[in-house]
Amino acid sequence: MPNPELVRIARTPRPTTIPGVVERLLAIEATLPEVHGIVAFTRLYRWTTENVHRAVEAGRFEAPADMVALDVHFADLYFDAIDAWALGTPIPPAWAPLLAQGGNPDISPLRFAVAGMHAHINRDLAVALAGLDGGAPADDSPRFRDYVLVDRLLDETSDTIRHALLPPVLHAVDVRLGELDDRVIIGAIGMARRAAWEVGQVLSTLRPRPLAWELALRCLDTAVGASASVLLIEPHRATEDTRYTPVLREALDAR
Numbered sequence: 001m002p003n004p005e006l007v008r009i010a011r012t013p014r015p016t017t018i019p020g021v022v023e024r025l026l027a028i029e030a031t032l033p034e035v036h037g038i039v040a041f042t043r044l045y046r047w048t049t050e051n052v053h054r055a056v057e058a059g060r061f062e063a064p065a066d067m068v069a070l071d072v073h074f075a076d077l078y079f080d081a082i083d084a085w086a087l088g089t090p091i092p093p094a095w096a097p098l099l100a101q102g103g104n105p106d107i108s109p110l111r112f113a114v115a116g117m118h119a120h121i122n123r124d125l126a127v128a129l130a131g132l133d134g135g136a137p138a139d140d141s142p143r144f145r146d147y148v149l150v151d152r153l154l155d156e157t158s159d160t161i162r163h164a165l166l167p168p169v170l171h172a173v174d175v176r177l178g179e180l181d182d183r184v185i186i187g188a189i190g191m192a193r194r195a196a197w198e199v200g201q202v203l204s205t206l207r208p209r210p211l212a213w214e215l216a217l218r219c220l221d222t223a224v225g226a227s228a229s230v231l232l233i234e235p236h237r238a239t240e241d242t243r244y245t246p247v248l249r250e251a252l253d254a255r
Helices: 004-011 018-031 036-058 066-088 096-101 111-130 142-165 168-177 180-204 210-231 235-239 246-254
Strands: none
Touching: 004 018, 004 036, 004 066, 018 066, 036 066, 036 096, 036 111, 036 142, 066 111, 066 142, 096 111, 096 210, 111 180, 111 210, 142 180, 168 210
């Protein structure tokens, strides 16, 4: 049954500023139960977006207008997925696993947040970069240096974010690991963001060729959706299910 409040949000104009993005993310959070997977990711995304906005206000970016434009377009791609889900229209394949499993109580908020980050960075961020005026910027440009700065902003909030999303039973383990898990998580996000930058550069060359653009986007969407599914599957359940291929079982074992 459609969620009336999500339908209302889907029919409102899209935000054009970072504070507007934050307001819409808050509205999405408020429409669903606290334990829903969409809430877990949306809250994580809102925290990082608020941090980017503070950095813009503090003058930390070399090209703040470009950063705002990227941030708003980036958010728009997530809103595309949420609005499609609310209205019952086709959902981007990269987002389909999280939206389908969001109400599953057996999946932890942390896993939902990671799956959402995976879809949003590997699919949406690459597409947003390709959609920038002038195409994806070159390495060592002001835009690129600002892009790398966002990695540091994520690092600055990683402890708060992780603590809020970890199940209570794992908090003691988290304390014992100290900064080790931070370095692993932030390093993985940094590598994903660097890969998204490179994919965005490739995609930007395809924008003048609609058929090539659509094919590339479809391939990217399908690949990200498949790997997002893996992130939401318990390894022992997947390996016991005959629907999963040996390749998927091997990927799960290596995860």
